[in-house]
Amino acid sequence: MSGIVSYGAYIPKYRIDRKLIYKSMGWLNPATFMPGEKAVANYDEDSVTMAVAAGIDCLTEIDRTGVDAVFFATATSPYAERQGAEIIATALDCRSDIRTADITDTPKAGTTALLSAVDAVKAGSIKKAMVCAADMRVGKAGSAQEEIFGDGAAALLLGENDVVAEYAGAFSVSYDFVDHWRSAGDQFDQQWEDRFIRDAGYTRFIVEATEGLAKACGIQKTDMTQVIYPCLYAGDFKKIARTLGLSASQMITPLLGQVGYTGTADPLMHLVMALEEATPGDKIAVVGYGAGADAVLFEVTEEIEKIRGKQKGITGHLTAKRELKSYEKMAAFRNLLHTEKGIRGENVAFTAFSTLWKNRREVLGLVGSFCEACGTPQYPVQRVCVKPDCGAIDEMAPYRFSDRKGSLFTYTGDNLAFSPDPPAIYGFVDFEGGGRFWFDVTDVDLEEAKVGMPVEMSFRKKYVDEKFGIHGYFWKAVPAIRRIS
Amino acid sequence: MAEGIKDKVAIIGMGCTRFGERWDAGSEDLMVEAFKEAIEDAGIEKKDLQAVWFGSCMDEVNVGKSATPLSLALKLPYLPVTRVENFCATGSEALRGAVYAVASGAYDICLALGSEKLKDTGYAGLPEFSHNLGTKNRLIFPNMTAPGGFAMLATRYFDKYGLSPDEGKEILAMVSAKSHKNGAGNPKAHLRKEVTVEQILKAPMVAWPLGLFDCCGVSDGAAAAIVCRADMAKNFRPDPVYVKSMQIALSSGEEMMYTDWDGTYVKSAVKCSARAYDEAGIKNPREEISMMEVHDCFSITELVTYEDLGISPRGKAGNDVRDGFFNLDGKIPCQPDGGLKCFGHPIGASGLRMMYEMYKQFQGKAGERQIEDPRFGLTHNMGGFPAMNLISVNIVGL
Numbered sequence: 001m002s003g004i005v006s007y008g009a010y011i012p013k014y015r016i017d018r019k020l021i022y023k024s025m026g027w028l029n030p031a032t033f034m035p036g037e038k039a040v041a042n043y044d045e046d047s048v049t050m051a052v053a054a055g056i057d058c059l060t061e062i063d064r065t066g067v068d069a070v071f072f073a074t075a076t077s078p079y080a081e082r083q084g085a086e087i088i089a090t091a092l093d094c095r096s097d098i099r100t101a102d103i104t105d106t107p108k109a110g111t112t113a114l115l116s117a118v119d120a121v122k123a124g125s126i127k128k129a130m131v132c133a134a135d136m137r138v139g140k141a142g143s144a145q146e147e148i149f150g151d152g153a154a155a156l157l158l159g160e161n162d163v164v165a166e167y168a169g170a171f172s173v174s175y176d177f178v179d180h181w182r183s184a185g186d187q188f189d190q191q192w193e194d195r196f197i198r199d200a201g202y203t204r205f206i207v208e209a210t211e212g213l214a215k216a217c218g219i220q221k222t223d224m225t226q227v228i229y230p231c232l233y234a235g236d237f238k239k240i241a242r243t244l245g246l247s248a249s250q251m252i253t254p255l256l257g258q259v260g261y262t263g264t265a266d267p268l269m270h271l272v273m274a275l276e277e278a279t280p281g282d283k284i285a286v287v288g289y290g291a292g293a294d295a296v297l298f299e300v301t302e303e304i305e306k307i308r309g310k311q312k313g314i315t316g317h318l319t320a321k322r323e324l325k326s327y328e329k330m331a332a333f334r335n336l337l338h339t340e341k342g343i344r345g346e347n348v349a350f351t352a353f354s355t356l357w358k359n360r361r362e363v364l365g366l367v368g369s370f371c372e373a374c375g376t377p378q379y380p381v382q383r384v385c386v387k388p389d390c391g392a393i394d395e396m397a398p399y400r401f402s403d404r405k406g407s408l409f410t411y412t413g414d415n416l417a418f419s420p421d422p423p424a425i426y427g428f429v430d431f432e433g434g435g436r437f438w439f440d441v442t443d444v445d446l447e448e449a450k451v452g453m454p455v456e457m458s459f460r461k462k463y464v465d466e467k468f469g470i471h472g473y474f475w476k477a478v479p480a481i482r483r484i485s
Numbered sequence: 486m487a488e489g490i491k492d493k494v495a496i497i498g499m500g501c502t503r504f505g506e507r508w509d510a511g512s513e514d515l516m517v518e519a520f521k522e523a524i525e526d527a528g529i530e531k532k533d534l535q536a537v538w539f540g541s542c543m544d545e546v547n548v549g550k551s552a553t554p555l556s557l558a559l560k561l562p563y564l565p566v567t568r569v570e571n572f573c574a575t576g577s578e579a580l581r582g583a584v585y586a587v588a589s590g591a592y593d594i595c596l597a598l599g600s601e602k603l604k605d606t607g608y609a610g611l612p613e614f615s616h617n618l619g620t621k622n623r624l625i626f627p628n629m630t631a632p633g634g635f636a637m638l639a640t641r642y643f644d645k646y647g648l649s650p651d652e653g654k655e656i657l658a659m660v661s662a663k664s665h666k667n668g669a670g671n672p673k674a675h676l677r678k679e680v681t682v683e684q685i686l687k688a689p690m691v692a693w694p695l696g697l698f699d700c701c702g703v704s705d706g707a708a709a710a711i712v713c714r715a716d717m718a719k720n721f722r723p724d725p726v727y728v729k730s731m732q733i734a735l736s737s738g739e740e741m742m743y744t745d746w747d748g749t750y751v752k753s754a755v756k757c758s759a760r761a762y763d764e765a766g767i768k769n770p771r772e773e774i775s776m777m778e779v780h781d782c783f784s785i786t787e788l789v790t791y792e793d794l795g796i797s798p799r800g801k802a803g804n805d806v807r808d809g810f811f812n813l814d815g816k817i818p819c820q821p822d823g824g825l826k827c828f829g830h831p832i833g834a835s836g837l838r839m840m841y842e843m844y845k846q847f848q849g850k851a852g853e854r855q856i857e858d859p860r861f862g863l864t865h866n867m868g869g870f871p872a873m874n875l876i877s878v879n880i881v882g883l
Contacts, residue, residue, distance in 0.1 A: 344613045352620035363624050378742045380625060386742045410640045410748050414633035414692040416610050423693065426627035427637060428741075428748070428872070436744050438872065440627045446693060451644040462624070474625055 002122045003163040003298060006307055007272045008057025010050050010134075010153040011259055011317035013443045014040040016324040018147055024327035028142035036257030038150040040324050041136045043333040043420040044442055044460040046471065047074040048084045050153035050265075051132035052091045052459040056403060057311045058130070058155035064092060067157070068126045069099040073113035073133035073264040077102060078461075078471045080184070087473065088132055091459045093365040093400050099126065107135070107230070110154075110264035111288025111296055117158040118167045118296075128159040135263030138334045140188050148232075150260015154268035164307055165275060165284065165298035171212035174292040177201045187335075198236050202289065207243050209293035213285055217297050221245060224297070225278075228270045229287040231256045258318060264288075271298075273314040278304055312481055320481040322443065333420060345418035348465040351472055361398070366457060366475045368435065370399035377401070377435035399435075401457065405480060406431040408453040413446035429455055429477050440476040454480040489764045490588040495718035495725035496710050496881070498527025501841040504706035504829035505675040512541075512548040512602045513558040515707035519598060519834075520559055523709040528721055531559070534711075535592040537566040540579030540599035542832035543612055545570075547605045555598060570833075572868020573782065574733065575599060576708065577836025577877035581731045583712050593714050599838075600707035601831030610703055611832075632692035632700050632783060634870035639694050639785040641748035646800045650694050656803040657784035658685035661698045661826055663812055664781060668823020670853050675702040675829030699784040704829025708837035710844075726847045729765035729861065729880040732757050740872045749800075751786075751867065753876040754793035758865070761878040762795070767861065770795045774817055774880075775859035776846060778839035780867040781824040790865055791819075794878070813854060821846065821854045836877060839864035843881050 015037045022033050041050065051072055059067075070092070072085035085100035099120075103113040110133035117129035134153035139145025158167075179201050180191035191197070206229045214221050221227070227246055231237040231254035241251050252270055255262075262269055267288040274284050282300040287293055312320075324330055331337045359381070361367045368379030373392035376385060377399045385392045411427030418424070425441040427449070441449065442460060455477040462474040500522025502515050510518070524530065539555040541548070548554035552568035555561070571578040576599035583595035606612045611631055615623045643653040662682050668674040680698060688697035718725035734757035740746040758770070767773045774796065781787035791802040796817060797810075805811060811819035822828050822842040825835060843862035845851045859882075866877040 343607055347613050347616070349613070349615040349618075349623045351624075355620040356624060359621055359624070363621075376743065380621075382738075382742070386738045388737065388739055388743070388745075409744075410637040410644075412633045412636035412640060412692045412694075413690075414628075414630055414636070415689075416630045416632055416691055417628050419628065423690075424628045424633070426629055426633065427640075430744050434744060436742055437625075438627050438629075438741065451640060462628075472624065 001163045001166050002118060002160055003158065003166040004156050004275070005128065005159040005162050005164065006058050006062055006157040007275050007313070008054045008060070008155045008311045009269055009272045009314045009317055010053035010057060011039045011314070012041045012045055012050065012151050013320055013322045014042055014324040015321045016040050016327070016330055020327050021147055025142035025146070032142070032144045032147050034147040038260035039152055040330050040333070041151040042443060044476065045136070046078045046461055047076045047134040047136050048078055048087050049459050049461060049473065050136065050151065051084070051088050051134035051155070054134065054153035054155035055088060055092050055130060055132045057313065058157050059092065060310045062157065065095055066128050067094045067098065067130050069117065069120060069129040070094060071101050071103055071113040071117055071129065071131045073103045073109040073131065074135055075104055075107060075109065075263055076136050077104065087364065090360055090364040091473070093361065093367060093402065106290035107263040107266065108288045108290035108292060108294055110266065110268045111286065111294035114156060114268065114296060115170055115294060121158045121160060128157060131156045131158065133265040133268045135265050137263050138188065141331060141336050145189060148261050150262050152259050152262040152265050152269055154265050154272050156268060162303055163301055164304040165300045168283065168297040168299045169213065169217035170294065170296045171209055171216045172292065172294045173205055173208050173212070175205070177291050198233055202232055203236050203240055203243070205293040206240050206287050206289055209287055209295035210244055210285060213295035213297055219283070223283055224250060224285045225282040226250055226252055226274050227285045227287070228252050228267055228274060230261060230266045230289050232261060269314060275300070275304065276313050276315055280304060316481060329421070341418055348463055351465060351468070351470050364473060365400065366402035367398050367400045369396035371395055372397055377431065377433060379435050379437045401431055401435060402475060404431045404433060404457070406455050406477070408441070408449065408451060408455050408477065409436065410451060411441060411449050425449060427477070441478070442476045443478045448479070456480045490584060490731065491729050491764055492727050493588040493715055494584045494712050494728045495715045496728065496840070496844055497713050497718050497721040497725050498523045498529065498711035499709065499841045499844045500526060501673060501708040501838055502706050503673045504704045504831060504838070506604050507705035508604065510705065512544055512554065512600055515602065515705060516555055516558045516598060516600050519600070519707035519709040523711050527711040529594065529711065531561070533594050534564060534596050535594055536586055537561060537564050537596045537598070538579040538582035539566055539568045540570070540575040540597070540833040541568065541601060542570050542572060542575040543603065543606060544601045544833055546612065547602045571875055573780065573832050574836055574866040574868040574875055574877040575833045576838065577864065577866040577879060580710055580837055580840060581733065581877070583710070584728050584731055587712050587714055593717065595712050596709060597712065597837060598707065598709040599833040599836065601833040602705045603703050603831055604705050630692065632695050635783040635786055636692040636695045638748065638789060638871040642785065642789065643694070645747060645749045654686060654694055655682065656806055657699055657788060658682040659806050660784040660787050661685050664820045664824040664826035667813055667821055667854060668827025671823050671828065674823040674827050675704045676827040695783055695785065701782050701825035702827065702829035704831045706829060706831035706834045706838065708834040708841050710837055710840060724848045726844050726881050727883065729882050730761040731879045732761040732764065733875055733877045734760070735875040736869070736873050748871070750789050751793050751871050751874060751876065753874055754790060754865070754867065757876040757878045758794045761880050765861065765880040767880070774861050774863050776821060776843065776856050777817060777819045777863045777865065778822065778824065778842050779819060779865040781820060781826050782830065782867065786867065787819070794863070794865065818856050821851065821856060836864065836866040839866065840879065840881070847883060
């Protein structure tokens with residue numbers, strides 16, 4: 001049996017009320033108004049970091065050495081060359097004898113990555129494959145895209161054992177349908193007329209793929225417990241359901257009003273949401289749209305109960321939120337505004353990639369040392385044990401801190417240090433089980449920070465070196481988010 | 486058996502420039518200014534010097550690396566000149582090098598000179614730290630500054646001793662107000678203005694909970710000392726000052742990576758001062774130390790240092806502050822010259838500047854700031870952060 005073994009998701013904590021966007025930019029294009037709120041990646045997040053967060057969520061209580069492939073689906077990778085999947089695999093502390101790929105260029109890439117992983121597992125060349133899909137698409141100030149696009153990520157682990165949702169079939173259609181495009185080097189999407197997108201593409205391809213799926217699997221559409229497809233236009237979202245003859249219970253409530261349209265991650269985030277509520281026997285169809293469509297069918301198994309509630313998932317992340325009260329802050333985070341950085345912000349220390357290579361597991365994977373002589377975990381990697389009455393030399397084993405919880409030992413909010421979101425908050429984390437180090441703290445207001453506050457680690461963008469085109473990643477502490485259970 | 490350096494070396498001449506935003510002067514000017522005062526004070530000539538220690542921390546971004554900036558500025562005649570750098574204790578390290586060289590018997594007369602021209606780095610505060618951390622640490626250390634590094638000490642201290650931010654900040658404000666009062670009367674100090682506790686509390690926040698007046702001045706300046714064998718010191722002057730001990734202690738990594746340290750004190754300062762007292766023969770520092778210049782880069786550092794030096798009991802330094810114990814007319818005047826807070830903090834010069842004040846006090850030349858009949862003077866210099874640092878504790882006397 002092949003299928004989904006585990007699932008996870010990530011939604012950035014910042015949410016902005018769309019009224020605030022409209023209040024700031026609605027004068028330019030009064031027709032852009034949309035209700036609800038959307039998720040906004042913090043200044044130190046991007047598609048890679050969100051994919052890592054979803055990946056960690058998906059791998060809760062799962063042995064990471066069992067992962068044989070990491071596929072990263074995104075249309076917004078921070079690098080044009082330097083594979084996102086490899087950064088993600090290193091951050092997740094996966095083995096190095098694995099297969100990695102970025103699957104990109106269309107929002108459909110999320111489901112295409114899923115199918116590639118399923119096929120690899122079914123072929124037997126890969127035992128467990130991880131799919132992380134994340135997008136952080138940026139609309140121009142005052143555009144409808146600025147209102148619609150939200151940021152988020154989903155991750156699925158595919159395998160042969162302990163399958164919670166069995167793969168039951170797929171049907172894809174591919175067209176060079178140019179509803180939107182972004183040339184190499186461009187910051188923003190361009191798009192053709194909405195009527196064309198709706199009538200010639202969106203309402204046709206999803207229907208074509210779903211009907212093809214039913215036929216391929218030899219079932220009726222009415223046999224599908226749920227049919228998941230992205231909501232690009234509220235009216236046409238319902239029109240597709242009518243065309244397919246779906247009942248209300250077969251339709252999902254889209255996250256458009258809470259998160260926004262998250263591109264490649266969108267169908268997979270909704271799939272995770274469905275799995276969180278699913279019961280054994282459910283047949284869930286998920287359709288990814290963009291330059292055609294992929295439709296994939298899964299049948300939920302008894303195993304689903306065993307992993308339910310272990311992840312934060314969509315439900316957990318939806319409740320963990322901070323209100324972003326300033327449109328200008330969002331615009332500055334996305335480089336729509338050129339803000340004053342001062343000499344500290346402009347003067348970025350160079351990145352020694354040779355140093356990063358030597359220490360990649362330590363830096364990107366947050367793997368430190370465990371003294372086998374005295375049992376003391378320590379970060380960063382040490383050769384001489386830090387415990388004063390031990391001091392053993394070269395008796396260290398690797399020890400991963402990224403999935404350890406901790407508490408904030410001390411902290412400050414620094415107005416002198418450059419931060420895109422001052423004050424720069426940082427402090428010491430004492431890890432459960434031992435170990436202490438100093439880290440930046442993010443996703444928190446200074447007023448909320450307290451000595452002893454429970455924290456967990458989050459993979460973040462530490463700096464951007466614009467001169468050399470470098471996105472530097474490391475781990476920061478964030479307030480611990482509770483799991484659903 | 487090692488016998489230490491107690492009473493083997495004397496200071497016979499010192500110089501110190503006016504500290505401040507010296508837009509009028511370059512590093513070479515500052516070095517010459519401090520040197521000129523020191524040799525005139527010692528009554529010696531350049532040719533009498535046998536070896537030189539030069540301290541500069543960040544000035545390497547201004548005058549460059551190595552000891553050549555000093556040997557060229559002073560036209561030292563092919564002397565052995567060593568440049569030292571040990572964070573903010575750089576000035577004390579320069580002096581320690583010269584003192585130990587004389588104590589070893591290798592030389593009779595040596596010069597130590599520390600200099601720093603921070604105002605040519607372009608930064609308010611110290612220059613961006615990430616550049617100085619090394620290629621690996623810059624990838625993993627937080628986006629921090631000096632005030633933030635020390636603010637974390639205040640956060641812990643307030644938490645452990647149950648002080649609300651307002652109560653804690655008031656004690657810290659009293660520490661700074663005392664130094665401003667002392668500095669106001671010092672013609673060589675950078676910040677010569679008295680400020681009230683109320684003004685300090687209302688100042689803008691730099692790194693919570695530390696406000697602007699919890700932070701020391703960022704200054705240009707230089708200071709120098711001429712040291713010689715103790716047995717020849719009175720050939721130069723009737724009132725030399727004798728070195729009792731010069732100790733340093735560095736973090737082991739324990740504070741940063743192991744979870745025993747409670748974050749309310751500086752572990753190496755405790756170790757370092759214990760060694761210094763032992764060498765100087767001091768049993769009860771609270772009774773025996775007459776005056777101190779401690780490394781008050783931030784008000785919290787000074788408060789915690791009172792405890793680390795064994796002067797105030799743990800958690801009780803605030804009581805001594807309220808009682809005026811460290812005021813100029815108190816039991817142990819601290820920062821009589823204004824401290825880093827008001828005299829200013831040109832890093833490479835600061836340790837020598839502290840010693841300059843002790844030296845002048847012992848000679849009865851401190852004017853309005855004169856402390857009556859001092860016996861032991863202590864300087865304390867700290868580099869790095871509370872969790873990763875080096876401490877210098879030096880004791881001098883008659």
